[in-house]
Amino acid sequence: MEVMIQQLINGLFLGSIYALMALGYTMVYGIIKLINFAHGEIYMIGSFIGYFLINSFNTWGILPNAWGFFIAMIISMAASALLGVVVEFLAYRPLRKSTRIAALITAIGVSYLLQNVMIYFFSPDTRPFPQAIARKAFSIGFVSVSNIQLLILGISVSLMIILQLIVQKTRMGKAMRAVSVDTDAAQLMGINVNRTISFTFALGSALAAAGGMLIGLYYNSIDPMMGVAPGLKSFVAAVLGGIGIIPGAALGGFAIGLIETMSTALGFSDYKDALVYAVLIIILLIRPAGILGKNIKEKV
Amino acid sequence: MKKKFAFLFASLFLLGACSAGPSGGGNSNGNSNGGGNTQEGDTIKIGLNLELSGAVAGYGTQEKEGVELAVEKINADGGILGKEVELVIKDNKSDSNEAATAAANLTTNDGVVAIIGPATTGASKAAIPNVTKAQVPMITPSGTDDAITVNGDKVQEYVFRSCFQDSFQGVILANYADETLSAEKAVIFGDNSSDYAIGLTKAFESAYDGEVVLRENFTKNDKDFQAQLTKIKNADFDVLYLPGYYEEAGLIIKQAREMGIEQPILGADGFGDEKMIQLAGAENVSNVFYTGHFSALAPANDTVQPFIDAFKEKYGKEPSTFNALAYDAMFMIKSAIESQDSADSAAITKGLAELKDFVGITGNITMDANHNPEKSAVVIGFTDGKESSADTVNP
Numbered sequence: 001m002e003v004m005i006q007q008l009i010n011g012l013f014l015g016s017i018y019a020l021m022a023l024g025y026t027m028v029y030g031i032i033k034l035i036n037f038a039h040g041e042i043y044m045i046g047s048f049i050g051y052f053l054i055n056s057f058n059t060w061g062i063l064p065n066a067w068g069f070f071i072a073m074i075i076s077m078a079a080s081a082l083l084g085v086v087v088e089f090l091a092y093r094p095l096r097k098s099t100r101i102a103a104l105i106t107a108i109g110v111s112y113l114l115q116n117v118m119i120y121f122f123s124p125d126t127r128p129f130p131q132a133i134a135r136k137a138f139s140i141g142f143v144s145v146s147n148i149q150l151l152i153l154g155i156s157v158s159l160m161i162i163l164q165l166i167v168q169k170t171r172m173g174k175a176m177r178a179v180s181v182d183t184d185a186a187q188l189m190g191i192n193v194n195r196t197i198s199f200t201f202a203l204g205s206a207l208a209a210a211g212g213m214l215i216g217l218y219y220n221s222i223d224p225m226m227g228v229a230p231g232l233k234s235f236v237a238a239v240l241g242g243i244g245i246i247p248g249a250a251l252g253g254f255a256i257g258l259i260e261t262m263s264t265a266l267g268f269s270d271y272k273d274a275l276v277y278a279v280l281i282i283i284l285l286i287r288p289a290g291i292l293g294k295n296i297k298e299k300v
Numbered sequence: 301m302k303k304k305f306a307f308l309f310a311s312l313f314l315l316g317a318c319s320a321g322p323s324g325g326g327n328s329n330g331n332s333n334g335g336g337n338t339q340e341g342d343t344i345k346i347g348l349n350l351e352l353s354g355a356v357a358g359y360g361t362q363e364k365e366g367v368e369l370a371v372e373k374i375n376a377d378g379g380i381l382g383k384e385v386e387l388v389i390k391d392n393k394s395d396s397n398e399a400a401t402a403a404a405n406l407t408t409n410d411g412v413v414a415i416i417g418p419a420t421t422g423a424s425k426a427a428i429p430n431v432t433k434a435q436v437p438m439i440t441p442s443g444t445d446d447a448i449t450v451n452g453d454k455v456q457e458y459v460f461r462s463c464f465q466d467s468f469q470g471v472i473l474a475n476y477a478d479e480t481l482s483a484e485k486a487v488i489f490g491d492n493s494s495d496y497a498i499g500l501t502k503a504f505e506s507a508y509d510g511e512v513v514l515r516e517n518f519t520k521n522d523k524d525f526q527a528q529l530t531k532i533k534n535a536d537f538d539v540l541y542l543p544g545y546y547e548e549a550g551l552i553i554k555q556a557r558e559m560g561i562e563q564p565i566l567g568a569d570g571f572g573d574e575k576m577i578q579l580a581g582a583e584n585v586s587n588v589f590y591t592g593h594f595s596a597l598a599p600a601n602d603t604v605q606p607f608i609d610a611f612k613e614k615y616g617k618e619p620s621t622f623n624a625l626a627y628d629a630m631f632m633i634k635s636a637i638e639s640q641d642s643a644d645s646a647a648i649t650k651g652l653a654e655l656k657d658f659v660g661i662t663g664n665i666t667m668d669a670n671h672n673p674e675k676s677a678v679v680i681g682f683t684d685g686k687e688s689s690a691d692t693v694n695p
Contacts, residue, residue, distance in 0.1 A: 003534050010526040124354055126547050128578040135558060146558065219523045221551055221579050229521065264527035269517050270492060 015257020021234035022249035024204030030244035040231020041114035046209025069132035084205025118224035129216035242290025335435035336645025347406035354394025359419035366626030399423035407434030421445035441625035470503020483538035491544035500543035550579025582685025597690035
């Protein structure tokens with residue numbers, strides 16, 4: 001029993017990273033119906049930016065420890081937001097009026113391009129991420145957690161709340177919601193659609209970068225291929241929760257983390273990825289719109 | 301009508317060209333007796349087929365350094381039989397298909413008389429059909445799977461290694477757990493996606509006298525091991541056996557130690573990379589042991605110290621196991637050429653198969669009937685990320 005509770009908690013931390021990334025997928029899909037497969041690579045590049053920044057801070061002898069990490073994280077989020085906007089501008093905007101499959105294939109292409117550019121310039125080697133924040137373990141009863149795990153959960157949840165506030169309470173959020181319902185009508189109402197879409201990419205990319213840096217700190221290992229598996233799984237999380245729905249992505253992320261951890265805990269570690277996809281298929285069969293999705297019939 | 305005939309002739313001609321290709325191509329620069337490539341001119345061409353980029357670039361790069369140092373020394377001392385050694389270097393990108401292609405290129409296009417590499421088991425196996433077809437011998441410095449040199453009951457005629465094989469390492473580690481660590485209960489946490497780790501697990505299980513209380517698996521490229529380690533932590537055991545490569549091993553050691561798993565961790569030569577310690581964090585690498593082919597703390601003979609000095613002078617760092625194994629591989633080829641008084645592929649193959657009492661950095665090597673070197677192993681122990689013990693263990 002105690003082991004199971006510890007496993008649930010392990011799953012929660014793993015899930016919070018998937019949730020953070022799933023938000024980016026879901027927002028972009030919600031607004032322009034595009035599955036941005038390059039999202040996992042933004043997460044990877046975010047962690048590399050953090051890696052170089054923290055290492056530079058260390059060599060210059062400034063911003064020790066936790067401060068350095070948080071400042072590096074903010075810079076990395078800003079830089080990745082910019083990268084997200086550039087990717088959207090160069091790769092997706094020219095295809096806005098094309099078929100969806102064309103945009104999807106471009107997204108896969110961008111994903112490979114970013115991976116290979118990183119491999120070309122920075123070698124495919126795994127690098128140890130600087131351990132800017134010393135790890136401390138806490139025991140609460142029989143359950144043990146570390147300050148880094150709590151940091152991951154704390155930052156993920158606060159970013160999700162901030163995101164929800166931006167979408168629900170600000171003018172930009174209102175514009176995003178309007179564009180997602182009907183792009184043309186939004187434009188007629190005076191909303192700058194291109195700017196709104198760029199803003200969406202910037203938000204999603206910043207969240208991915210934060211996730212990348214937290215994972216770097218947690219596992220102490222980053223490499224140019226690190227975005228592939230989490231990227232795919234958080235895409236599954238977004239679909240599971242109901243793609244296009246922000247709370248759904250968060251829920252889906254936590255669900256995937258829990259499924260993965262529990263399948264390992266129950267002795268099915270060989271099949272954990274298969275189980276994740278099996279659950280996805282089952283959900284899609286019984287609730288095609290995802291857990292939180294509403295079943296709306298499209299008019300033909 | 302004319303057109304049709306022309307087409308027919310063209311296609312017949314093309315078909316003919318296709319079928320003529322392979323039969324003529326394979327042996328074009330081979331000699332009449334024994335096959336393989338012959339040595340020509342004033343140089344002896346040796347091919348390198350190594351992982352210089354990709355997932356296990358760490359191994360390949362280190363082996364290239366080892367071979368280059370050896371070649372520098374050989375050429376400075378007047379070469380082999382008065383001829384200079386020339387290296388032809390190919391990167392197999394840590395990919396099995398690329399390794400097979402590189403082997404074919406080296407043997408047919410570059411006409412090398414022998415090949416060193418690949419570094420890993422999978423890539424080595426992939427290269428075997430091409431070197432066998434070309435009848436050019438290859439030495440893998442670190443491909444440890446048993447099935448590399450022996451396929452079923454049949455010895456691979458052109459394949460050798462300078463390292464020992466997995467079954468041997470698994471047995472050494474089981475003996476070490478039994479005798480030195482007096483461990484009665486073991487947990488096996490292995491990579492079930494690589495032949496290397498599966499072979500190590502099998503050998504350990506059959507040789508270990510104690511009880512295996514729990515078996516857990518991971519897959520290459522996993523980063524999160526919390527779930528498995530939570531289970532392991534709650535098991536009652538004396539030693540954690542961890543067959544796998546350094547990338548995952550580093551992460552597992554970090555996560556295990558942070559979780560409070562204090563038991564000794566045993567691994568094989570796949571741990572042998574500086575990255576393992578960097579990924580785990582030096583403070584976490586205590587009470588960790590792995591089989592090495594070579595340790596500066598337990599030198600096999602008096603060739604070791606000059607090698608370490610020369611290596612430090614050239615590269616400004618301590619030599620690793622992979623540097624040493626590749627260095628030995630090059631000198632094994634030299635020894636084979638000298639014993640046969642010929643640098644042709646066929647002669648080198650014969651020389652390697654008959655290699656006896658070769659004095660190498662990684663031990664005194666005699667080739668057994670299965671093309672595996674007979675030598676002793678070193679189990680290296682770590683405290684705070686530094687080598688703190690080295691026990692020579694005989695099989």
